[in-house]
Amino acid sequence: MTWTRRASDVISGLLLNLATGMAALALVAMLLVSLALIPVAGIGLPLLDRLRMLVRSLARIQRAWVSVALDSDSPWRAAGSDKRDLAWLAVHACTWPFPPLVIWGLLVAFDYIFTRVSVVQPTRVTAFALSVSVAAIATVTLAALPLLRTGQARLSALLLRPATSPAARIRQLTKSRAEVVDAQAAELRRIERDLHDGAQAKLVAIRMNLGLARNIRDPAQVQMMIDEAHEVAGEALTDLRDLVRGIHPPVLADRGLAGAVQAAALLCPVPVEVQIDLPGRLEAPVESAVYFAAAEALTNVAKHSGASRVWLRVSHAAGLLRVAVRDDGRGGADIAAGTGLRGIDRRLSAFDGRLILNSPAGGPTQLIMELPCALS
Incomplete structure (x- = not known):
């Protein structure tokens, strides 16, 4: 990566944290107001719900930036919890002014040296001292910018990373997958039972009625049995449609x-x-x-x-x-x-x-x- 690209990433990262920091400060203020409005029906909880969505979106933006800043595409990038998001929001709302203050302090020092020392009667000594001071401040500024960026990224990673260890996460996923497998097995048993007790039983009844009608000579009785088979076939079709709708509704497709x-x-x-x-x-x-x-x-x-x-x-x-x-x-x-x-x-x-x-x-x-x- 070229130094221009690295400088661009550092500056853009600091500007992003400046924007998210001001947004975090505003969200903290609005959250306090929404908590005070909870007793007001129809206002407090909906407002708190909307603000919770904004907090998660802001934390998600920060996670994406952290993964780039630390060159880590970790699985926690898209994960999150309300408690950790709120903890990060409170800390970020308090710490975001620190990098601008550091940069401002360095610029003040540079301005002081340039405006106060340079007005002294110019000599080789003062000119040399001025050059050294300017070079030192520029070096410190250039070194401080990536350190501030990395520090903010590591602080955000510490606050936003899930507390569960990889082993605990594996256990959680294993448990959820086992529950899903059990649920699917129960669903298959339900489908089999519904088919056996519903459509299959009606189809057997239709076959029996048609078999009996084949051996009957009375046309009126044959017609009655055919009508009965037709009615049962309609019921079986309804059962099958209900069963299919329970598996994957046609309206969903x-x-x-x-x-x-x-x-x-x-x-x-x-x-x-x-x-x-x-x-x-x-x-x-x-x-x-x-x-x-x-x-x-x-x-x-x-x-x-x-x-x-x-x-x-x-x-x-x-x-x-x-x-x-x-x-x-x-x-x-x-x-x-x-x-x-x-x-x-x-x-x-x-x-x-x-x-x-x-x-x-x-x-x-x-x-x-x-x-x-x-x-x-």
Whole structure:
């Protein structure tokens, strides 16, 4: 790498940290205001949720820069947690003025020497002293810039890197994969049972009716048995369609996640306000997992929350898909106490996603699903 390219990277990195530092300071102030507004219904929690998204986006930008500054494409680059993001935000909001102050101090020293020493009666000694001083300050400045950049990058890496060790991460992934395999096996058993007890039984009945009708001479009785077989065939077809819809809904294949989520919202007995910001399609397995997770979340709201209204928002930004489901129900939801929420968590963990639940007693309840993924 040439010195001009290195100088450009150092300066651009310092300018980026200057911008993220001022943004961090503003976000800290807004977070404090939103915490004070939590008792105000309809303002505090939605504002806090939006600010949380901004904090994650800012931390994601910092992670990407850190991976470049430290020449490390580590797996923690796209990972994160609310606690670590907030810790980095608070520290960054306090430490970002340090590099500009150091540079400003060096420039003040240079200005002092140039304006005060140079006005002395010029002699060879003062000229030499001035040259040495200017060269020393320039050297210190050039050496300080990359050190400040590296220091900021290492501090951010220390705060933003996940606390789990690689071994713990491997154990976590192994556990999530095992849960997914168990869930898939249970799903296959359910499909086999539904086929055996539903469509297969009806097809056997149709075959028996047609076999009996072949040996009957009475036309009226034959017609009756054919009509019965026709009716059972319709029921078997309905069972097969329901089964296919449970595996991969046709609306998901035709209209994508946005259309499928809107269709699920229309079927929910509780009024749902849907907001979707999804400019592209996801990979089919991700779409299917997110659709069934969102549908399960709406089902839980209808069954257990006692809510009169639901707000569902789907968005994608900076490589992260986010689905937020909020209701005005009684609250008190717990992942450990409900099979539906555990099922959502298992679906998301298969794609390195996470489930965030905020459901105080008395409500409201907010369920946030996040998955790292790319749009096609």
